[in-house]
Amino acid sequence: MPTAVETVEVLRAEDLVRTYQVGSVLRRSHVSAVDGVSLSLHRGEVLGVVGESGCGKSTLARMLVGLERPDAGRLLYRDTDVTAGHREDRKRLRDGVQMIFQDPYASLDPRMTVLDIVAEPLAANGSGTRSSRRDKVAELLSLVGLAPDMMARYAHQFSGGQRQRIGIARALALDPDVLICDEPVSALDVSVQAQVVNLLADLRKRLGVAIVFIAHDLSVVRHLADRVAVMYLGRIAEIGDTASIYDNPANPYTQALLSAVPSPDRGARGGVSRRRVLTGEPPSPIDPPSGCRFNPRCWLAQDRCHTEVPDLRVVGSTSRRAACHFAESALSGS
């Protein structure tokens, strides 16, 4: 449960849309990567975003940090519209929203020392002198659990977990309000993942930084997130507080997804073979189905689902919202 989630809204997305064109000029097709995603993020809050590959979670992340411009919709950072991506918009967004990447081996320049890597956002921002930046880097490194005297070393001298800590220190250099983490632990060894997960939880508590945690590992998201958004083919299928989503999913897709997660508890063995089996072709964001995009694979689908796009609406007594015409029957059937 969120302990001290304050009500200051730091980041807000309204109906973000991103479409790519693929194929030749003669046979043009459209990849609808993100289609009408709205969400808001409050100070100190962890929002988990889950979904399968191709559901648009990484495209969403890139739009939230301004690496990708939405085709439609608005992005607001602390009530300022930064959608247009003008010079000052980008600067404002960079000061407040930073990204942590999946692959700690590819996201650090092998020819730069740790000092240069972590100080780069500060230098680019023109803040402080060389020596004050050095002090700040030392402070950041100890914040993420690395010894400050390691700052003269190069990235290759560190293990995967340590590199991810360096990436986190770099993201924190400008004291951002929001960290966007795109699969931050999936490239790490199992025995190292817990260290980084704990670090992120600790940073949220100590610095009040809000975190968008994107992952395909549903157990990690459950552990860390206050709220969860489940995405399917570019749209939010269900969003709400973590406990409601995991304990009582109201969207058929969420139910199927959660039932396929294996448990490390031996007592729960066999859960996966008793899962809700999805029929039909696996989803592709190229020319997605009309109406509810989940309809070809859904066991509750009726005619209405083929034509009418379901709204995200409140289902049950909680603050959870689900995009399904038959969420009530899904909820009672689960």
Place this chain on the structure above:
Amino acid sequence: MDTLVRPALRVRGLSVTFPVSGVDIPAVRHVDLDVPRGELVALLGESGSGKSVTARAVMGLAGEGAQVSADELTLGDVDLNSASARTLRELRGARMSLVLQDALSALNPVLTIGDQLGELFRIHQGASKKVARSRAADLLGQVGIPAPAKRIDDYPHQFSGGMRQRILIAMAIALEPELLIADEPTTALDVTVQAQILDLLGSLRTQLDMGVLLITHDLAVVSEVADRLAVMYAGRVVEAGDADTVLSRPSHPYTEALLRSVPRIEHHGGDLFTIPGSPPNPARVPSGCPFHPRCHRAIDLCSSVRPELLATADGRTVACHRSEEVLDAHSR
């Protein structure tokens, strides 16, 4: 464990070393492993633990320069240790086969699926092109690919990731081998597809009475499907036994710590148990017990004397000076 009636694979004292700039780096050290027919044995370990090298060495595919030695290496009744390269080549595919993680690079992009599957029947069994093609279509159906007759002329890129993994499995089981080694077969897949592949491996194992050696780093997958389990760390098996026994009451601190450090879908919040540091580089394995610098139960003895892998009363083997204490902690 010698009472097992029908072993598909029996490995005793397997070691693999790779020469790297004049120095021999041991990747696998004295590994013992049994895979009975009809059972699924998981080999659990992190990167660099030697789990994939073990699998490749069994298949005779350890690579150039690798020095493989074993006291005993048998596939059913065949001694792989003394087998010639030619014999090994005939055995691969027919009696033992390997499924790799990256299905796209394991398939030939310029040949149709039908050609690649049919090749197995043509080369190993001398089947005609027509027969090979129809048997390939049957196989595709068996691994759950819809409309196999239509898809047999498609190329690998026309299939999704999960479908490609099914095709690899189809190739691996084509000649009904007694041993299937699957090296991280679901790591690149989404959970819903992973569940389908695990189901498929499970049902094929029963249908064909194969022994399956599943190599993975994912504890949840192991817990879901494994009958037996061997945990590897720094090139050695540190704990092995019946999966129920090992997972419910681990007796090695590494197994214990791994089980405690994974987040569970039923739980939220709080700090996760962490293992400090990271897995050792095979070239610089710590003295004594290789896990001692990261172990929460280490004593002085652990840094100097390496614990032998010993059998315990409940039928498992464990290499730890303090396994009794670990067991006690879990029976309370």
